[in-house]
Amino acid sequence: MSDYKLAVLAGDGIGPEVMVEAKKVLAAVSNKFDLKFELNEYDVGGIAIDNHGQALPPATLKGCEDADAILFGSIGGPKWDNLPLEQRPERAALLALRGHFDLFSNLRPAKIYKGLENFSPLRADIAAKGFDVLVVRELTSGIYFGQPKGLEGEGEEEFAFDTMRYTRAEIRRIAISAFEAAQKRNKKVTSVDKANVLVCSRLWREVTEEVAQDYPEVELEHIYIDNAAMQLIRDPSQYDVMLCSNLFGDIISDECAMITGSMGLLPSASINSDGYGMYEPAGGSAPDIAGKGIANPIAQILSLSMLLRFSLNEVAAADAIDTAVTKTLSDGILTGELLTPENRDQAKSTSQVGDYVASLIA
Ligand SMILES: NC(=O)C1=CN([C@@H]2O[C@H](COP(=O)(O)OP(=O)(O)OC[C@H]3O[C@@H](n4cnc5c(N)ncnc54)[C@H](O)[C@@H]3O)[C@@H](O)[C@H]2O)C=CC1
Ligand SMILES: CC(C)CC(=O)C(=O)O
Ligand SMILES: [Mg+2]
Known part of the structure; x- marks a missing residue:
């Protein structure tokens, strides 16, 4: 039985929506592999500006320092676009976190999944x-x-x-x-x-x-x-x-x-020389689709898999997530942005995709 502490920073726009799905998947792997996680959620980005007056409040930074790794959603959006550059979420929180933890090595694996050849x-x-x-x-x-x-x-x-x-x-x-x-x-x-x-x-x-x-x-x-x-x-x-x-x-x-096929498929790991890392979708807060329940959660779920693999060395759990994601996509459980206009009526919601991935792990 392992005990891990994760800082969960969902952020803005689609960040909180796709984070819900990653947490479902984390619950499934915790169960299956008998892993114990303490999840501590903190405001970051625009929501943190609204709630605390700054994009990276001290409590958020401290929570990240105390954690084994950070699972990050995405930040920013039109509401905060007119702030001075140094106060904007992207600089004041995202670049600040990357700099603070010296997360110099950013890994972004991209591949065409089986079943998605026609959607590239x-x-x-x-x-x-x-x-x-x-x-x-x-x-x-x-x-x-x-x-x-x-x-x-x-x-x-x-x-x-x-x-x-x-x-x-x-x-x-x-x-x-x-x-x-x-x-x-x-x-x-x-x-x-x-x-x-x-x-x-x-x-x-x-x-x-x-x-x-x-x-x-x-x-x-x-x-x-x-x-x-x-x-x-x-x-x-x-x-x-x-x-x-x-x-x-x-x-x-x-x-x-x-x-x-989609921005919503690309995860990322940002790692320092001690193996500490922040894991986040490569895309942003997607204000154009936020709040509609249609964002693709796969990049967030695969970012969780990278966290388990690279910062926690929980390779079996990471492999299980990757296998479940591969099967989800080849089974055609896809959010709408991946599909062509003719077959978009078959689109699944953010939560349907997350549920499916989690069900394959359970
Ligand atoms: N790591 C982060 O938090 C990042 C934040 N940003 C911020 O996000 C905000 C929006 O930036 P944009 O330039 O619009 O880039 P974006 O990556 O948020 O969106 C670009 C396009 O990709 C689509 N998209 C992105 N993620 C998706 C997903 N999971 N499922 C389905 N479609 C998805 C969006 O709907 C949009 O059409 C800006 O404030 C920007 O600064 C941008 C990149 C990274
Ligand atoms: C604020 C940006 C540097 C974030 C971004 O676009 C990225 O990390 O891909
Ligand atoms: Mg980018």
């Missing part, structure tokens, strides 16, 4: 070649963590800037994450950069080449971000691990999600 926006013959990519994104540096500056000057001379900055050490540790992951997969790392114009990308290439020396069995290739975005549509089967800086990984991972 890829051309059928391209989808048939397969798609199974792990985006390894640097998460605590680069342009999102450079000092924003603005606004200065006046009139048409008024300006703002963001700085992109990477140290060798920051590049080295994320490159090692990518090579370690590739060793357990198909032994290929594609490093995505813009080394034809950016100095940071020149350093990125140099350090990535150095790290590659320690992994002779892993192939390393470099590609410019614009070409990578295009190649992912032309022939994504050529990729295994895609190593990206913070900005490029943010963009490329949304593209990978959509290749699988």
Whole structure:
């Protein structure tokens, strides 16, 4: 019997809706594998601004510090869009948590599931070649963590800037994450950069080449971000691990999600060097569908599986969730955004999908 303490931060928009489903699945695996979890829920993001006047209240941060891992939903939304940047949920809570816990290694696994081949926006013959990519994104540096500056000057001379900055050490540790992951997969790392114009990308290439020396069995290739975005549509089967800086990984991972059929299928793990992590869907709070009971809960459920696997080493429980999700999708238990207009009447609700996954584990 294990005792784990999780900080549960559902957040805004669809966050609380999909979190309910992840908790159902957690209850099912707790039962099946005789695991004991203490779940402590905290406000974060817009809801925390409304209730406590700040996006990351001290009690939330303390709860995360006291936990074995964080299960995170998503934050932000139109209600808080006009706040100054430093108070907005995305910066004041999400980037703050990533920075505070040094969660530099962001893993975003995307694949076309069996049964969903026809729901990928890829051309059928391209989808048939397969798609199974792990985006390894640097998460605590680069342009999102450079000092924003603005606004200065006046009139048409008024300006703002963001700085992109990477140290060798920051590049080295994320490159090692990518090579370690590739060793357990198909032994290929594609490093995505813009080394034809950016100095940071020149350093990125140099350090990535150095790290590659320690992994002779892993192939390393470099590609410019614009070409990578295009190649992912032309022939994504050529990729295994895609190593990206913070900005490029943010963009490329949304593209990978959509290749699988939906933003709502892509989970993520954000891990530090001690194995502590925050686990969240790669997508956002989806204000356009929030409150309708139609959000896809799979990314949240798979984020829970990653939490069990990477931070708690509960591999059997994680495997059980992955197997149940695979069967749910191949059984055609799908939320509406995955379906075509002709068969959308067969769409299942958020809670029907969560119930089905949980029932397969029980
Ligand atoms: N980790 C986080 O908390 C993130 C927060 N955001 C924030 O979320 C808010 C909305 O951002 P958007 O740019 O609209 O991106 P988004 O990822 O929330 O939504 C983009 C599109 O994907 C769809 N989508 C996303 N998750 C889905 C799911 N589980 N099931 C079905 N469809 C899903 C949405 O309906 C929308 O059409 C913004 O405030 C943004 O800053 C954005 C990305 C990550
Ligand atoms: C606030 C953003 C950096 C969050 C996001 O888009 C992401 O982590 O993918
Ligand atoms: Mg993003």
